[in-house]
Amino acid sequence: MRSIGKLVIIGVGLIGGSFALAMKRAGLVGQVVGVGRSLDNLNRAIELGVIDAASQDPAQAVAGADLVMVATPVGQMGRVFDAIAPVLPAAAIVTDAGSTKGDVAQLMRAHLPEHLAYCVPAHPIAGSDRSGAAAAQYGLFEQRRVVLTPLEATLPEAAEAVGQWWQASGARVFSMRADEHDAVFASVSHLPHLLAFAYVEMVANKTDAARCFDFAATGFKDFTRIAGSHPEMWxxxxxxxxDALLADLRAYQAGLAQLTQWVEAGDGAALEQMFQHAREARVQWAQRFAQGV
Amino acid sequence: MRSIGKLVIIGVGLIGGSFALAMKRAGLVGQVVGVGRSLDNLNRAIELGVIDAASQDPAQAVAGADLVMVATPVGQMGRVFDAIAPVLPAAAIVTDAGSTKGDVAQLMRAHLPEHLAYCVPAHPIAGSDRSGAAAAQYGLFEQRRVVLTPLEATLPEAAEAVGQWWQASGARVFSMRADEHDAVFASVSHLPHLLAFAYVEMVANKTDAARCFDFAATGFKDFTRIAGSHPEMWxxxxxxxxDALLADLRAYQAGLAQLTQWVEAGDGAALEQMFQHAREARVQWAQRFAQGV
Known part of the structure; x- marks a missing residue:
C-alpha cells in the first residue's frame, strides 16, 4: 500500500485526529501537520501525539503534502479550498470528512477546478457528540463504514488510494453517487439530529422543564444523545x-400528523399496528447492525 | 421494615419479575405467586426463580396476599381489578407499575371502590425495550426513581409500606399528584417513544429503506432504541x-414547523441558535443525570 509522506489534517477534531492516529498506528505516514483556528486545540493535539506539527495557515501547511484531509465543518471548506488551491502540490490528494457530499463536490468544482483529478470526497461514518483534538482516539473507525463519492473527474488511482488508507484504519469502504449518499444520510442521520434538537428544545421551553429533566431517564438519555452534537456542524x-432534509421533514410531519389524529381519536388499533410495524423494522435492523452486516 | 408474607405479581415481565427478585434478595418476602396469560412465560419465571408458584387466575391467586402488584399493561388493569375485587383480603395492599397514573387512579376508583385505602398507584422508572419474565433481573431498580401517586383515600401507612419496599429494591422514592406525574412523563417518556416509532416507520416506508438501514449507525441506534418497545404497552x-400527550405533540409539531421553515429559508443563524440552546440543556441534563442528582 502507498504510504503518505506528509499528511495535512485541516480541522483536528474527532474525525481528523482519529484518522491521523490510525495512519500512525498503521505505519503509513511520515509526518502529520495539523491546521486549525484554535492554538489551544493544536497544542493539545501535539501533546497527545495526534499531530507532529501545527499551523494556523492552511496554505503554508500543504507545501509538500501527499494527502490533505479537510475535516472542518462543511461551511468552512470553500475558504479552505481557496486558501490551498494556489499552493497545492500537483499530485496531492485532497479528501474530506464531511457528512454531506453533493455540496462538497460542488465546492471542490468551484474552488479547486484545476485539481479535481485528485479530489476524493469521503464520509467516514463515525459520529459522536464529542469534538476537538482531545476526542481523537485509536480504533474509532474499526468496523465503521466510509462512503467515497468520487467526482467524474477523479482519477481512479486517487480514489483507490483514499479507499486503501481508510481500510487500513479498520473501516469498510463503499462508493456511491453524491446524491444517493445525501438522500440516505438525510434519512438516517440528519433528520434524527434535527428531531432530537427540536425535542430537547421543546422540553427546555416548558414551564415545568426543571421537573421534567429531573425525571428524565435512560429512554430520554439515548433518544437525545445526538442533541449534544456540535451546533455549528449541524x-x-x-x-x-x-433538499433531501426538507423532503424527509415533510414526510415525518405527515406521519406525525397522522399519529396525532390517532391519539386524538383514541384509535388504539391503528396506533398498535404502526408501533408493531416500526418495532419489527427496528428489531430487524438492530440484529443486522449487531452482526455488522 | 414490614415484610410481605405472600406477594402476588400479576403480569410477570421485566418490572414485576424484577420487583419479585428484589424482594427475594432483600429477604422481605415469603412466597411469590405469579399470574399471567401465557403459561410459557409463567413456567419460565418459575425456572428462573422469579416466582415460586404460578396461576392463570388472578382471583384464585390473591387469596391470602399481603401485596398485589398489578404489572400488566394499563389496558388490562380494569379487568384484573374486577377479577380480584370480590376476593381481596381486607388489608392487602394493591399497587401497580403503570407508566400513567391518572388513569390507574380512575380504574382503582371504578373497580376497587371498597379497597381504596389500600391502593397505592406507583410508577417505577426503569424502562427497557425487553419484556417477559426472562427480562427480569436483579438490581434493575438500583438508583432508579419510583413515583408514588397515592389517592386521597390511601392510608398513609399503605403508601409508606410500598415506598419502603421500593427503597429496599434500591430505588429512590418520590410522591406527587397523578396529573403532575402524567404531564412530566408525557414530555420525557411518552412523547419521545411516539416520535421514535414515527421516525422508524417513516424510514421503513421509504423506497430506499434497505439502503437507508444499511448505512444507519450509532446515532440512529440510540435515537431509535425506544422504538423497539412493546407495541401494546405503548x-x-x-x-x-x-391529553398531556396531545398538548406535547402539538408543541413539538409547532417547533418542527418552525425548524422546517428555517431550513427552507436557509436561516443558518436561527438553526445554530436553537441547536446551541438545545445542546446546552442536554449537556447540563446529562451531567446531572450522570451524578444521579
Missing amino acids: RDISLANR | RDISLANR
Whole structure:
C-alpha cells in the first residue's frame, strides 16, 4: 500500500485526529501537520501525539503534502479550498470528512477546478457528540463504514488510494453517487439530529422543564444523545443537505400528523399496528447492525 | 421494615419479575405467586426463580396476599381489578407499575371502590425495550426513581409500606399528584417513544429503506432504541395519557414547523441558535443525570 509522506489534517477534531492516529498506528505516514483556528486545540493535539506539527495557515501547511484531509465543518471548506488551491502540490490528494457530499463536490468544482483529478470526497461514518483534538482516539473507525463519492473527474488511482488508507484504519469502504449518499444520510442521520434538537428544545421551553429533566431517564438519555452534537456542524449540514432534509421533514410531519389524529381519536388499533410495524423494522435492523452486516 | 408474607405479581415481565427478585434478595418476602396469560412465560419465571408458584387466575391467586402488584399493561388493569375485587383480603395492599397514573387512579376508583385505602398507584422508572419474565433481573431498580401517586383515600401507612419496599429494591422514592406525574412523563417518556416509532416507520416506508438501514449507525441506534418497545404497552399509554400527550405533540409539531421553515429559508443563524440552546440543556441534563442528582 502507498504510504503518505506528509499528511495535512485541516480541522483536528474527532474525525481528523482519529484518522491521523490510525495512519500512525498503521505505519503509513511520515509526518502529520495539523491546521486549525484554535492554538489551544493544536497544542493539545501535539501533546497527545495526534499531530507532529501545527499551523494556523492552511496554505503554508500543504507545501509538500501527499494527502490533505479537510475535516472542518462543511461551511468552512470553500475558504479552505481557496486558501490551498494556489499552493497545492500537483499530485496531492485532497479528501474530506464531511457528512454531506453533493455540496462538497460542488465546492471542490468551484474552488479547486484545476485539481479535481485528485479530489476524493469521503464520509467516514463515525459520529459522536464529542469534538476537538482531545476526542481523537485509536480504533474509532474499526468496523465503521466510509462512503467515497468520487467526482467524474477523479482519477481512479486517487480514489483507490483514499479507499486503501481508510481500510487500513479498520473501516469498510463503499462508493456511491453524491446524491444517493445525501438522500440516505438525510434519512438516517440528519433528520434524527434535527428531531432530537427540536425535542430537547421543546422540553427546555416548558414551564415545568426543571421537573421534567429531573425525571428524565435512560429512554430520554439515548433518544437525545445526538442533541449534544456540535451546533455549528449541524447548522452547516442542515443547509448543505437542505433538499433531501426538507423532503424527509415533510414526510415525518405527515406521519406525525397522522399519529396525532390517532391519539386524538383514541384509535388504539391503528396506533398498535404502526408501533408493531416500526418495532419489527427496528428489531430487524438492530440484529443486522449487531452482526455488522 | 414490614415484610410481605405472600406477594402476588400479576403480569410477570421485566418490572414485576424484577420487583419479585428484589424482594427475594432483600429477604422481605415469603412466597411469590405469579399470574399471567401465557403459561410459557409463567413456567419460565418459575425456572428462573422469579416466582415460586404460578396461576392463570388472578382471583384464585390473591387469596391470602399481603401485596398485589398489578404489572400488566394499563389496558388490562380494569379487568384484573374486577377479577380480584370480590376476593381481596381486607388489608392487602394493591399497587401497580403503570407508566400513567391518572388513569390507574380512575380504574382503582371504578373497580376497587371498597379497597381504596389500600391502593397505592406507583410508577417505577426503569424502562427497557425487553419484556417477559426472562427480562427480569436483579438490581434493575438500583438508583432508579419510583413515583408514588397515592389517592386521597390511601392510608398513609399503605403508601409508606410500598415506598419502603421500593427503597429496599434500591430505588429512590418520590410522591406527587397523578396529573403532575402524567404531564412530566408525557414530555420525557411518552412523547419521545411516539416520535421514535414515527421516525422508524417513516424510514421503513421509504423506497430506499434497505439502503437507508444499511448505512444507519450509532446515532440512529440510540435515537431509535425506544422504538423497539412493546407495541401494546405503548398503545395503552398513548390512550391513557392522551391529553398531556396531545398538548406535547402539538408543541413539538409547532417547533418542527418552525425548524422546517428555517431550513427552507436557509436561516443558518436561527438553526445554530436553537441547536446551541438545545445542546446546552442536554449537556447540563446529562451531567446531572450522570451524578444521579
